[in-house]
Each structure stands twice: as C-alpha cells, then as structure tokens.
Amino acid sequence: MVFIKVPSLNCVVTTGDFLLASRGTGDGARRSVCVIREVVAPQHVKVSWWLTREELESQGIVGTPSPVSNDGFINLVKCQVKEVFELASTVTLHVCYIVDLAFVFHAVTLEKQFLNCAGMERVFFIRYRFQDNRFSVVQVHQHSPFSKAYAESYPSRMWHFVIEVKYTMEKMLNDPKQYQPCRKMATLKCSLECWQYFCHCMLNSNASYVNFLRKHTEKHMHCDLSLSSVTLKKYLQLIRIDSETSFRFARNLFGVTFGIGIRNRAPKRGAEPVRMHFGDVVNMVDVSAVDSNAVDDRVSEFVRNPGIDFFYDSNARILKIRVRYCRFLAQSEGVLSMLQLNRVLPQRPEIEAEWSLNDVEPGTIFMRNGVVVEVVAVMDRSVLIREEITLNELSITHDEARDLINQFLM
Numbered sequence: 001m002v003f004i005k006v007p008s009l010n011c012v013v014t015t016g017d018f019l020l021a022s023r024g025t026g027d028g029a030r031r032s033v034c035v036i037r038e039v040v041a042p043q044h045v046k047v048s049w050w051l052t053r054e055e056l057e058s059q060g061i062v063g064t065p066s067p068v069s070n071d072g073f074i075n076l077v078k079c080q081v082k083e084v085f086e087l088a089s090t091v092t093l094h095v096c097y098i099v100d101l102a103f104v105f106h107a108v109t110l111e112k113q114f115l116n117c118a119g120m121e122r123v124f125f126i127r128y129r130f131q132d133n134r135f136s137v138v139q140v141h142q143h144s145p146f147s148k149a150y151a152e153s154y155p156s157r158m159w160h161f162v163i164e165v166k167y168t169m170e171k172m173l174n175d176p177k178q179y180q181p182c183r184k185m186a187t188l189k190c191s192l193e194c195w196q197y198f199c200h201c202m203l204n205s206n207a208s209y210v211n212f213l214r215k216h217t218e219k220h221m222h223c224d225l226s227l228s229s230v231t232l233k234k235y236l237q238l239i240r241i242d243s244e245t246s247f248r249f250a251r252n253l254f255g256v257t258f259g260i261g262i263r264n265r266a267p268k269r270g271a272e273p274v275r276m277h278f279g280d281v282v283n284m285v286d287v288s289a290v291d292s293n294a295v296d297d298r299v300s301e302f303v304r305n306p307g308i309d310f311f312y313d314s315n316a317r318i319l320k321i322r323v324r325y326c327r328f329l330a331q332s333e334g335v336l337s338m339l340q341l342n343r344v345l346p347q348r349p350e351i352e353a354e355w356s357l358n359d360v361e362p363g364t365i366f367m368r369n370g371v372v373v374e375v376v377a378v379m380d381r382s383v384l385i386r387e388e389i390t391l392n393e394l395s396i397t398h399d400e401a402r403d404l405i406n407q408f409l410m
Helices: 053-058 074-079 107-113 154-173 192-201 244-254 292-301 333-339 398-409
Strands: 003-006 011-014 018-023 030-041 044-052 082-087 091-094 098-101 103-106 123-131 134-137 184-189 208-221 227-241 303-313 318-327 365-368 371-378 383-387 393-396
Touching: 003 030, 011 030, 011 154, 018 044, 044 053, 053 082, 074 107, 098 154, 103 107, 107 123, 154 184, 154 192, 154 244, 154 318, 192 227, 192 244, 227 244, 365 398, 383 398
Parallel strands: 082 123, 103 123
Antiparallel strands: 003 011, 018 030, 018 098, 030 044, 044 082, 044 091, 123 134, 184 318, 208 227, 227 303, 303 318, 365 371, 371 383, 383 393
C-alpha cells in the first residue's frame, strides 16, 4: 500500500481515490475527475481520467450513450448531476495539479441512496466505460466510490462528513415546532481533518472566519462522589455564512437546498406553534397556485434563513451549527434567485414582515460581549437578560437590546 500527500488539501490519498485535477495551467484550466491507479514517485501518480460528455466530444470521441431519463433515474434528472465516463488509458500526473476531491457513484447507487445531490459540484455518477474505442456498461458491483486499499479512505471520511452536516441541517430546519424566532442550533462530532476540509472549501468565499475565546463552566464528580465546578477557557473557531457568495460556496459543497427549511412559523416563546397548511414540507412555497385564496396564506408563510454559523471546538472535536433566519416575501428578488423558479409569479402588493427589530420580546436570543444571552423579561425602562453559560441576570436598556438584536441578525 502506497500513500501520497496532496499539498493543496493537506491530506494523504492512495490508489482508488477519486480527485479533481487541473488539465492544464492558468486560470482557464479545466478541472476533471480522475482516479489514482498507481503511485510512481513521491510527487507523481498514474491516473485515469473520468470525463464528462462535453469533454469526450472535445477530444473527438463520438457515439456516447444517451443521457439518463426519467425512466428509472428521476432523481438524477431532477438534480442535474453530471455524468462521467471512465477512460481505460492512464497518464502520469504531478500532485500539484490535484485541487479537490471528487465523489463518483454508480447511477443506481446515487439514485436510490442519495436523493438530493442537486448543486453538489463535487458529485458525479457513472454508467459506462470507454475502452477499445467502444463504450461498455459498468455494473453496480464493478464500481467502488472509494478506495478499497483500507477500511476508510480520506475521501470517504469527507463524504460522510458532508452528508452528516447536510442531513443534520435538514432535520433541524424541518422541525415541526419553532419557538425561538432567531436561533436554532445542532451539535455533532467533527474531526479536525473534516473541519480543515470545510475551511478549504470555503477558502475563496467571503465568509467570516474568526478565532475567539469563550469561558465555560463544567461540573465534575470525583471518586468520593463530591462535586466541583471548573471554569475553562475554550478557544473556538467561527465561520459565518451570511452573504450570497458564501452561500454559493457552501451550496456547492452541501447542495442547493442547504439552509432551506422551517416547516412552521416561529411564534412567541410559550405560545402554540403555528401550523403551515400549504408549505409544511419545506419553505419553497409555490405562490402560483390556482386557488387565489391560498396565495395570501402562502406568501405570509414563506420563511428564509439569512445566516448560518459554524462553531468548532478543536479540543473537544465538536461542531455546532446555528441558523439565524427571518421572514421574506415569496416574490422578493432574493427568494426568486435562490429558488430559480421558471414560472411567472403573480404580482402581490408588498406586505411588511411581521418581525420588527423595534420589538424586544421574552425568549429573544442574541450576543452581548461575545456571550449568548436570552431576554427573560421586558420592563418599562429596562430589559432583563440571562447569560447562557453562567446564568447571570442583568438589566440593559431598550435601545441597547434593540441594537444588539439588530447586529446579531445582520
């Protein structure tokens, strides 16, 4: 077994791993899928290319099989996943041309196991192999998406990390009960290499990257059953995704539906959850319904999240994902560009959003001096807040509370 280090990813790969490599030099170089066949030197590998239909035609290879259809591959057609064709020939490649990972699955596997891969630019599927000037069918058992050299390869670990984050977000954002109007958080285990790969994928985006310090109090039980509290300093890393560019980079990794959800509107804390009657699956509300009476309700039901925060604790290997969201009209330009609707939506009069930054209500959560706080009570001249970690309560003015909520949401 021979491994080789890829400087661009700061990882070690081996034979059977799928990668994205540049086929040329300069900014206009095309990135294509390849698989490592053999490590021939400390800096060189033998690879075989897995080219798309357009790349085959540019090389003069004609007679490619017809694309997938709705007959058996509904999800692949719907998600517009790119198809690649395996070339039997091999070439020698320097590791400096390797730029990213590629996740190549058989068409049947991708159709049945991973139903939502739309927009994941590193995901491909295969059905045919080009060898001896002809195309032959690749069976499901003949293709392995990851290296078989050892139990779990680096691309395999990164793929399962991407899927775990994706499914965790979907579950969190499709919670049928939403009590807090500006915060939802999920926690999952995340290795350091997975976090580094996520940082690599967000490298050229304008996402905010911050290192900060937070105090945390833990309770310990000793061998004599006595208890003690210890206050520790935790060094955390934060990646904040809250712009169009950063969302585009994140959705290139996790898919176009990353960050889309929220089944129900967020009522006041302690109130009954508001059931959505038309958009209770996800918040892609179709306002072009035939029933004109339903349009008004669907417009008011639309919810969209403007920001996602990733907090990573490298010592505990814990990743916390926090979603901040607000309400938008379904006909707004931001919603239309995100959903890429191909239909003409009915023109409705503008309606003001129900959430107002001038209102400070109990249960509202924001940050003050780097600490997450929650509004406990609203009085005539002050607002009583409680710190999340220490549970200390203190009073601040209404103006300060509104300013902090505004900064937190923006």
